[in-house]
Amino acid sequence: MRIRFILTAVLAMVLLGLVAPLYAQETAPSVGSELIKWSIITGGFALAIAASVGAIAQGLGISAAAAAIARNPSAAGEIRGSLILGLVLIESLVIYVLLISLVLFFIQPFGG
Amino acid sequence: MEELHHELLIVHAVNDIFGPVVATLLSPLGYSFGPEETVIPDYLVMAALILVFVTSIGVLLRARLSVENPSKMQLVAEDLVTTLDNMLKEWVGPKGPRYLAIVGTMGVFILLGNLMGLVPGLMAPTSNINVTLGCALTVWVYYHIQGVREQGVGPYLKHFAVPPGAPSFIAPIMLPIEIISHLSRVLSLSLRLFGNVFGEELVIMILASIVPFLVPLPMMFLAIITGSLQAFIFVVLTMIYLGGAVATEHEQEQHDVVPVPA
Numbered sequence: 001m002r003i004r005f006i007l008t009a010v011l012a013m014v015l016l017g018l019v020a021p022l023y024a025q026e027t028a029p030s031v032g033s034e035l036i037k038w039s040i041i042t043g044g045f046a047l048a049i050a051a052s053v054g055a056i057a058q059g060l061g062i063s064a065a066a067a068a069i070a071r072n073p074s075a076a077g078e079i080r081g082s083l084i085l086g087l088v089l090i091e092s093l094v095i096y097v098l099l100i101s102l103v104l105f106f107i108q109p110f111g112g
Numbered sequence: 113m114e115e116l117h118h119e120l121l122i123v124h125a126v127n128d129i130f131g132p133v134v135a136t137l138l139s140p141l142g143y144s145f146g147p148e149e150t151v152i153p154d155y156l157v158m159a160a161l162i163l164v165f166v167t168s169i170g171v172l173l174r175a176r177l178s179v180e181n182p183s184k185m186q187l188v189a190e191d192l193v194t195t196l197d198n199m200l201k202e203w204v205g206p207k208g209p210r211y212l213a214i215v216g217t218m219g220v221f222i223l224l225g226n227l228m229g230l231v232p233g234l235m236a237p238t239s240n241i242n243v244t245l246g247c248a249l250t251v252w253v254y255y256h257i258q259g260v261r262e263q264g265v266g267p268y269l270k271h272f273a274v275p276p277g278a279p280s281f282i283a284p285i286m287l288p289i290e291i292i293s294h295l296s297r298v299l300s301l302s303l304r305l306f307g308n309v310f311g312e313e314l315v316i317m318i319l320a321s322i323v324p325f326l327v328p329l330p331m332m333f334l335a336i337i338t339g340s341l342q343a344f345i346f347v348v349l350t351m352i353y354l355g356g357a358v359a360t361e362h363e364q365e366q367h368d369v370v371p372v373p374a
Contacts, residue, residue: 088345092300095307102314 035110043104050097057090121233122161123154158237162224192216196347203351204358211354214254218247219347226309226339230332236339239310241302248301251350252294259357268357301349308342 065083069076103109131151135143138151145151173185182190196216200208222238229236237243259268272290273283312335319328 084341085345085348088304088341092304092307095304095311098311099303099307102311 036108039104039108039110043101046097047101050094054090054094058087061086061090119150120154120157120235123150123152123157126157126160127152153240154235155237155240155243158225158228158235159221159243161234162221162228162237166220166224199348200351203348204355207358208351208355211258211351214251215347215350215354218251218350219343222247222305222346223340223343226343227336229309229313229339230335236309236313238305239313241306244302244306244309245298247305247346248298251301251353252298255350255353255357258354262358297353301346305342305346308338312338 061083065079068079127150135145135151138145169185173183173189176183177186193212193216196212196219197209200211200215202208204211225236225238225243227236228234229239238247262268263271272294273287274280275286278286312331316328316331316335319331
């Protein structure tokens with residue numbers, strides 16, 4: 001009985017998903033100039049570089065914090081606080097690049 | 113960007129009721145609206161919703177405060193206040209708890225604003241740059257005012273040019289650096305919050321447009337975490353800026369000098 005109910009529910013969800021695509025938006029890639037193309041490529045690469053280097057930096061911070069906590073577990077609370085603060089400050093730099101990429105993708109300041 | 117927006121029901125209702133009134137109030141100021149135009153933007157409606165929600169909870173809670181038999185809500189609220197109090201003591205100093213009001217207000221508003229985006233039928237007001245810029249500017253103006261009040265105009269301006277313990281000839285170098293770093297705080301506070309919330313919403317939206325069910329769910333869990341984290345970070349940075357502004361020269365010499373992030 002229960003299995004049948006779950007099966008019916010899953011089937012209904014799949015059907016709904018097939019029938020009603022949420023946010024059906026027409027993707028209209030406007031034929032842009034060369035500059036738009038290159039600005040979009042730049043945006044993608046900028047985000048890739050920012051994310052990878054930011055991830056390395058965050059990993060360095062986390063590994064140092066983990067070593068410090070392992071060495072002195074009683075200081076875990078303070079270390080965790082400054083770790084989170086540092087991680088978010090690193091991440092905010094990546095977020096700036098994300099914003100620049102979003103501007104390049106959607107607002108397209110270089111002609112459009 | 114426009115195709116990502118859809119008219120929310122509550123925004124429509126509020127505009128139906130209050131739209132004409134606001135339009136007539138704004139018309140002497142030179143604003144004119146078309147008949148089909150949205151007078152009150154959605155983020156303002158959401159911010160007002162937070163205001164109503166928090167105020168009603170506060171009024172309800174206040175009516176039922178008791179020492180012997182505290183309700184669950186009261187315990188949660190007390191926990192929140194105590195945590196903020198301790199954080200203020202840690203980051204600002206022993207005088208910290210007097211700034212509880214603005215820090216707590218900012219924290220509650222931004223936390224609710226971030227998490228609102230996950231509720232169907234609502235949107236996150238903090239995913240609009242105007243709201244986050246408003247929060248950042250409020251904090252920025254407030255900590256300058258508090259710094260002037262605490263130290264006086266002269267000493268406060270002097271601590272821009274000459275950091276405590278430094279010789280006075282470095283003033284021409286320090287002054288531009290300090291001015292730029294203080295101005296960049298507005299930018300970093302507002303853009304960090306905006307980018308996080310907006311990026312999260314965009315990812316959920318894109319995933320939902322590909323597969324409408326279940327696939328956006330992990331991103332929504334992530335949105336809960338980042339939303340709370342961003343509210344926490346905003347509060348902590350507010351405290352750090354306040355601490356840097358209100359610490360007098362005497363106190364700064366006692367503490368180790370902590371680098372203040374932008």
